[in-house]
Amino acid sequence: MSQKKPPYWNLVADVGGTNARFGLAPQTGRNFNAIEDIQVLRCADYKNIQSVVNAYLERLPLTKRKEIQEACVAVAGPTEGDRVEVTNLSWVFSKSVVAEQTGLSRFAVINDFSALALACPQLRSEDKILIGDVREDGGVMDSLGRLAVIGPGTGLGVCGVLATGKSYLALPCEGGHATISPVTDEECSLYNFLKSDFPHVSAEHFLSGRGIENIYRGLGALRGIPPTFTQAEEIGAAALNRTCEQARDAVIMFCNLLGTFVGDVVLTLGARNGVYLGGGILPMLKPLLLESDFENRVRSKGVMSSYVANTPIELVVHPFPALIGASFFLSQKY
Numbered sequence: 001m002s003q004k005k006p007p008y009w010n011l012v013a014d015v016g017g018t019n020a021r022f023g024l025a026p027q028t029g030r031n032f033n034a035i036e037d038i039q040v041l042r043c044a045d046y047k048n049i050q051s052v053v054n055a056y057l058e059r060l061p062l063t064k065r066k067e068i069q070e071a072c073v074a075v076a077g078p079t080e081g082d083r084v085e086v087t088n089l090s091w092v093f094s095k096s097v098v099a100e101q102t103g104l105s106r107f108a109v110i111n112d113f114s115a116l117a118l119a120c121p122q123l124r125s126e127d128k129i130l131i132g133d134v135r136e137d138g139g140v141m142d143s144l145g146r147l148a149v150i151g152p153g154t155g156l157g158v159c160g161v162l163a164t165g166k167s168y169l170a171l172p173c174e175g176g177h178a179t180i181s182p183v184t185d186e187e188c189s190l191y192n193f194l195k196s197d198f199p200h201v202s203a204e205h206f207l208s209g210r211g212i213e214n215i216y217r218g219l220g221a222l223r224g225i226p227p228t229f230t231q232a233e234e235i236g237a238a239a240l241n242r243t244c245e246q247a248r249d250a251v252i253m254f255c256n257l258l259g260t261f262v263g264d265v266v267l268t269l270g271a272r273n274g275v276y277l278g279g280g281i282l283p284m285l286k287p288l289l290l291e292s293d294f295e296n297r298v299r300s301k302g303v304m305s306s307y308v309a310n311t312p313i314e315l316v317v318h319p320f321p322a323l324i325g326a327s328f329f330l331s332q333k334y
Helices: 049-058 062-066 095-102 112-122 185-195 209-223 232-241 245-269 286-291 294-299 302-308 321-332
Strands: 009-015 019-026 036-042 068-075 083-085 092-094 106-111 128-130 146-152 156-164 167-172 275-277 313-316
Touching: 009 049, 009 112, 009 321, 019 049, 019 321, 036 049, 049 068, 049 095, 062 068, 068 112, 068 321, 092 095, 095 106, 106 112, 106 167, 106 321, 112 146, 112 156, 112 167, 112 275, 112 313, 112 321, 146 245, 167 321, 185 209, 185 245, 209 232, 209 245, 232 245, 232 286, 245 275, 245 286, 245 294, 245 302, 294 302
Parallel strands: 009 068, 068 106, 146 275, 275 313
Antiparallel strands: 009 019, 019 036, 083 092, 128 313, 146 156, 156 167
16 A cells, blocks of 8 residues: 655745745645635744745744755845845845755746746636726737736836747846836926935836825925825725825825836736736725826827727735745746
């Protein structure tokens, strides 16, 4: 009688500027949503990537720890070489050194938005919400299956996705650091205001948690109104509760600028088959996103408006999508 093999696991993680999210994914099967033992650790409580990984492993039962064979860690920032610097965090590490310390057969590190991008085609219907309408006027979609993933959070992540047969290929980039494109007079004035603080005013300076703070602070300076709040969470809450007109104006401007940026990304990547909106900010601000001019700004592209008219836009509401993407990545044996 053959001995039953243990249920081997893959360690999957998503390390951002604020939190590190961990989980275990079954090594076999195609249900990439089946993530267990999910835990969220604050990055500020740990000095480096090795210490936060070890902290998670120590919280697992010993039996499960022994059954982990491979790992995929998604981090904010470029991951091509052996040396990795985590954006918006002071952690710098060597992939090979961490791999040796973990003792796993495979230790992969990918961009966090690559992980999110690989997760999006795997999401269930309840994990995403369609934003706005898609015109049904016979527009031609992209036969290559190109998608875009955009997410404001601690920073602004951007990634493309290309369907390749039965699989998907993530196309990571640093699009969040492209120059922002203001449209209205007030947005242009705010852009000029921020130029006194930043030599290069990027999309991330507007479309992130810090971006909401920048917009709110800038509007106050332009209008001669002293700020009441300093944190994005406070501004967002006041906007949603309608207790501060300036906070609401700041969030509406954030959503409008995001619409312009999303449309630009669709044009640049040719991502006519769909846009997924990720990150931790938008699900909380969904009512104001729908109330804003977001969708109109996505699709208002002059002579190219018809090019983006049929592009579906979906808001990701799954709490840990990058873990799904990391699991998918390991299954492809890149």
